[in-house]
Amino acid sequence: MMKSGYTLTGLLVVLLTLGVIGCTDKTGDNPTRAEVGEQGLVTNQSNHTFSIFFSTAKDPGFKPIRVYLPPGYDLSGGGIRYPSLYLLPPFRSDELYYFEHGLAAVADRLIAEGKIEPMIIVTLDGRSHLGGSFYTNSACQGNHFTALFTDTSFQEYAAPGTESLYPDGGVLMYEAEATITRIDDIFRTFDDPSRRAIGGVGMGGYGAFRAVLQTDLFGSVSAVNAPLDFDGNGSGGFLTLLDEVFINDFGAIDTAEGDLEASLILSASAAFTPHIAAFDIDSLYQDVFGQRTFTFSVDDTLTDDFRSFKAEYNIHLPYDSAGARHDYIWDLWMENNIANLYAVADPAIAADFMTMNKLLVSSSDAVFHYGEQMTAFTGFLGSNSMTYQTQTFNGTDRLSATANHYLYDLLEDILIFHSNNLNPTN
Amino acid sequence: MKRATVTILCLIFTVSLALPAWGGGMGIWGVGAKAKGMGGAYRAVANDWSAAYYNPAGLFYVTDNQLTFNEVITNYQAKFSPSVAYGDYKVGFYEGEIYNRYEILTNPTLGGYFKLPVKGTDFVTGLAIFQPYDMNMSWQMFQSLNNSFGLPGQQIEHNFDAVAINWIGAFELMENKLSLGWSVGFLKADLVYGGFFLRPNPIDPEASYYDHVASRPNDLITQWQRSDGEGFAPNLRAGIMFKPTPRFSLGASAALKTTVTVDGDALLYYYMPDIPDFYNVNDIYQDSIFTIMSSGSRYQTETTFETEITLPTQLAAGVAYQVTDKLLVAGDMEYTMWSDFKGYKFEYKFAADPITRSTALDEWFKQNLSVPVNWKNTIKGSVGLEYLHTDVITLRTGYSADQSPVEVGTMNPSFFDPGLKHSFSLGLGLNFENVTLDFATQYIKFDECTESGNVYLESDGQTDDIVDNIAGVYSGSVWESIVQITVRF
Numbered sequence: 001m002m003k004s005g006y007t008l009t010g011l012l013v014v015l016l017t018l019g020v021i022g023c024t025d026k027t028g029d030n031p032t033r034a035e036v037g038e039q040g041l042v043t044n045q046s047n048h049t050f051s052i053f054f055s056t057a058k059d060p061g062f063k064p065i066r067v068y069l070p071p072g073y074d075l076s077g078g079g080i081r082y083p084s085l086y087l088l089p090p091f092r093s094d095e096l097y098y099f100e101h102g103l104a105a106v107a108d109r110l111i112a113e114g115k116i117e118p119m120i121i122v123t124l125d126g127r128s129h130l131g132g133s134f135y136t137n138s139a140c141q142g143n144h145f146t147a148l149f150t151d152t153s154f155q156e157y158a159a160p161g162t163e164s165l166y167p168d169g170g171v172l173m174y175e176a177e178a179t180i181t182r183i184d185d186i187f188r189t190f191d192d193p194s195r196r197a198i199g200g201v202g203m204g205g206y207g208a209f210r211a212v213l214q215t216d217l218f219g220s221v222s223a224v225n226a227p228l229d230f231d232g233n234g235s236g237g238f239l240t241l242l243d244e245v246f247i248n249d250f251g252a253i254d255t256a257e258g259d260l261e262a263s264l265i266l267s268a269s270a271a272f273t274p275h276i277a278a279f280d281i282d283s284l285y286q287d288v289f290g291q292r293t294f295t296f297s298v299d300d301t302l303t304d305d306f307r308s309f310k311a312e313y314n315i316h317l318p319y320d321s322a323g324a325r326h327d328y329i330w331d332l333w334m335e336n337n338i339a340n341l342y343a344v345a346d347p348a349i350a351a352d353f354m355t356m357n358k359l360l361v362s363s364s365d366a367v368f369h370y371g372e373q374m375t376a377f378t379g380f381l382g383s384n385s386m387t388y389q390t391q392t393f394n395g396t397d398r399l400s401a402t403a404n405h406y407l408y409d410l411l412e413d414i415l416i417f418h419s420n421n422l423n424p425t426n
Numbered sequence: 427m428k429r430a431t432v433t434i435l436c437l438i439f440t441v442s443l444a445l446p447a448w449g450g451g452m453g454i455w456g457v458g459a460k461a462k463g464m465g466g467a468y469r470a471v472a473n474d475w476s477a478a479y480y481n482p483a484g485l486f487y488v489t490d491n492q493l494t495f496n497e498v499i500t501n502y503q504a505k506f507s508p509s510v511a512y513g514d515y516k517v518g519f520y521e522g523e524i525y526n527r528y529e530i531l532t533n534p535t536l537g538g539y540f541k542l543p544v545k546g547t548d549f550v551t552g553l554a555i556f557q558p559y560d561m562n563m564s565w566q567m568f569q570s571l572n573n574s575f576g577l578p579g580q581q582i583e584h585n586f587d588a589v590a591i592n593w594i595g596a597f598e599l600m601e602n603k604l605s606l607g608w609s610v611g612f613l614k615a616d617l618v619y620g621g622f623f624l625r626p627n628p629i630d631p632e633a634s635y636y637d638h639v640a641s642r643p644n645d646l647i648t649q650w651q652r653s654d655g656e657g658f659a660p661n662l663r664a665g666i667m668f669k670p671t672p673r674f675s676l677g678a679s680a681a682l683k684t685t686v687t688v689d690g691d692a693l694l695y696y697y698m699p700d701i702p703d704f705y706n707v708n709d710i711y712q713d714s715i716f717t718i719m720s721s722g723s724r725y726q727t728e729t730t731f732e733t734e735i736t737l738p739t740q741l742a743a744g745v746a747y748q749v750t751d752k753l754l755v756a757g758d759m760e761y762t763m764w765s766d767f768k769g770y771k772f773e774y775k776f777a778a779d780p781i782t783r784s785t786a787l788d789e790w791f792k793q794n795l796s797v798p799v800n801w802k803n804t805i806k807g808s809v810g811l812e813y814l815h816t817d818v819i820t821l822r823t824g825y826s827a828d829q830s831p832v833e834v835g836t837m838n839p840s841f842f843d844p845g846l847k848h849s850f851s852l853g854l855g856l857n858f859e860n861v862t863l864d865f866a867t868q869y870i871k872f873d874e875c876t877e878s879g880n881v882y883l884e885s886d887g888q889t890d891d892i893v894d895n896i897a898g899v900y901s902g903s904v905w906e907s908i909v910q911i912t913v914r915f
Contacts, residue, residue: 407641
């Protein structure tokens with residue numbers, strides 16, 4: 001009886017113990033909804049609008065800029081300095097482009113997670129009246145590059161017959177601070193290339209590389225699906241795009257805004273080969289401001305007469321009416337190719353470019369055949385033993401692999417890359 | 427000599443609708459402390475009130491009146507580690523191990539039966555109420571990437587209960603050898619299903635503003651719905667018991683497929699992308715598509731719903747052998763045709779008014795949602811033994827292995843049944859003159875199962891472009907303890 005009692009007691013203890021063990025709460029370590037951390041401040045255009053001065057009056061004089069200030073930025077005027085990152089938008093995009101794709105939220109999260117250094121991020125409007133400035137100085141579209149990166153003064157002649165209205169006999173002097181200088185004046189940034197970076201998507205990536213080859217302002221550069229090698233190793237890139245745009249009839253090019261590829265070619269022509277000669281020439285595309293009147297003709301005698309001239313909206317296309325490449329115009333385009341800009345760069349800048357950290361992000365579905373250009377440019381960097389790193393991204397069956405579609409995800413890689421390269425010099 | 431009695435058996439159970447006994451698919455792991463202590467190998471035994479579930483034919487051989495009180499305590503610890511990606515990209519699932527909502531579920535049950543001797547033919551009859559189906563699963567595992575509103579507390583909430591109210595009976599074909607039994611009635615089903623759906627952004631890819639409002643992470647829009655309803659369906663079970671010798675018995679039972687139409691109320695939330703820069707620039711009209719698709723709003727509507735639920739045919743058989751006067755061994759096999767169960771298709775009855783202030787996207791907002799499954803038929807095997815240690819103490823133990831009906835590649839935490847389930851049970855019975863105390867503890871272990879990729883399942887031959895599985899690693903266990911007191915008179 002005693003033995004049965006012990007047996008019974010033991011069995012009951014075992015059963016109860018097992019039951020208790022089985023009822024423990026294991027949800028304590030469950031992941032939970034992320035708390036909204038400290039957020040950065042985004043300044044809008046009403047507070048910080050900077051003018052980009054044009055030598056012509058074709059575009060509005062004021063181009064808005066948007067600035068992300070990291071959490072903890074002291075608006076009262078004191079506080080520490082921050083490194084800065086400039087992000088240039090692609091074709092037909094403005095200062096909202098990166099923010100629409102989640103720049104502020106991504107930056108806030110990465111700073112909170114300790115994955116990037118707190119930084120000031122500047123975005124701006126890269127458009128022109130034809131869609132995109134390509135961040136160049138152009139008699140047709142205005143001096144976007146100078147306005148952004150170069151403190152400058154320049155002169156302009158008054159229209160004939162109006163000289164008496166101006167001082168100095170009709171010679172107009174303009175002085176303008178570069179956008180980058182204005183940013184450094186207003187915000188607590190470092191005026192130090194090692195603490196300043198630049199990147200861009202598409203046309204913005206081209207602008208970023210152009211900036212690092214024509215200034216000594218930046219310490220790292222990135223580009224996503226950008227036109228960095230115009231002929232894509234000789235027969236691709238823009239050449240492929242030009243074939244597609246002019247495939248049917250050179251004279252019947254669809255220049256409506258809905259034709260994205262044609263608009264890009266017109267913008268690039270305005271950026272790289274504006275008409276600056278003082279005589280009527282063929283191979284000319286005339287766009288009267290506010291109208292769409294186009295005529296074409298062919299001229300093989302165009303020379304590079306850069307006599308000062310207040311140009312109209314005339315640009316030269318790199319193809320003729322027979323659909324053949326216009327070599328002279330195309331050569332002018334190629335002078336703007338990144339490889340050529342490197343070849344003619346200041347030796348010190350060229351030397352820095354060799355070792356500067358560069359991030360190239362590309363995909364198979366890049367628009368405008370930029371994927372071919374990225375591949376070719378990677379080859380150029382590799383064959384010249386330059387420092388760079390590459391990254392690819394894929395799409396899904398629902399969303400093709402374009403920079404626009406996946407910028408939200410790419411921003412994390414871009415910000416981390418630049419943060420890792422924003423190294424203090426002291 | 428024929429038994430000149432009509433025995434009326436009244437089996438009365440008070441069954442909580444939260445009966446925590448979810449088993450394979452949405453079936454339960456059996457009823458009763460004695461049966462569970464033997465791993466559920468009870469179809470050739472079926473010698474107490476639980477025969478109404480295991481094998482109605484066994485009721486004929488119950489010789490005394492009984493009153494039973496039963497308390498079941500259950501805690502199931504389902505574990506899930508999401509690894510969801512659409513292409514190479516995250517969509518908002520938490521990272522790390524997640525356990526389902528912690529609950530200690532208790533279910534008190536009171537039952538019994540008694541005989542009323544009436545001169546007549548040889549059969550027994552009565553009433554039975556029991557719960558053959560149960561699912562109870564709640565999770566929090568997701569945060570939308572493009573909307574600051576959080577999903578409701580139980581982001582996934584799946585509670586399905588089906589209670590059978592059956593007329594039962596049994597009669598003998600061969601004296602002391604062969605009996606047949608039936609359990610016929612209706613099933614009352616209660617369904618609460620809450621879950622979130624990642625729906626493709628409806629904006630036309632050719633629209634000029636498509637890249638502004640439908641690029642990552644706004645290519646997917648989160649919608650959450652909770653449907654709460656009930657329905658009724660016929661329920662039919664039958665059984666046979668054959669005792670070729672006094673020590674050896676064979677039992678078999680079948681439950682037929684039935685379809686229940688559940689209807690009730692539904693609450694739907696739509697979590698629209700939050701794109702303040704686009705919204706602030708383009709917010710011309712509150713009713714515009716621009717506003718709807720970039721405001722970060724949470725739209726809400728209440729409506730009614732209906733869905734059909736098909737519950738499967740189940741065939742089972744068992745053997746029992748009294749090895750010695752003290753030792754009984756038993757074994758069961760069950761075959762459940764879970765391929766008949768197709769999940770849920772919620773058909774809403776929306777009002778005519780648009781859900782937002784615009785009719786532009788109303789068709790998208792008023793789309794029916796479905797939770798389709800692609801289940802397969804399953805086999806479960808059980809073995810158990812009962813040992814009369816003394817006149818007072820009875821020991822029981824059992825094991826069962828139960829296949830999962832869920833096809834790999836189609837798993838979803840709301841229908842949590844990954845991998846093979848191994849069940850181990852221990853039981854103890856204390857027999858006194860007119861009172862029996864029975865205890866059982868059961869541990870069910872799910873094999874770990876890894877789900878990868880995204881699958882679009884069909885509902886009524888169509889897909890809705892919503893991924894139906896959730897990739898990740900599934901595992902878990904269930905602990906169940908039962909205390910039962912039976913008074914015989």
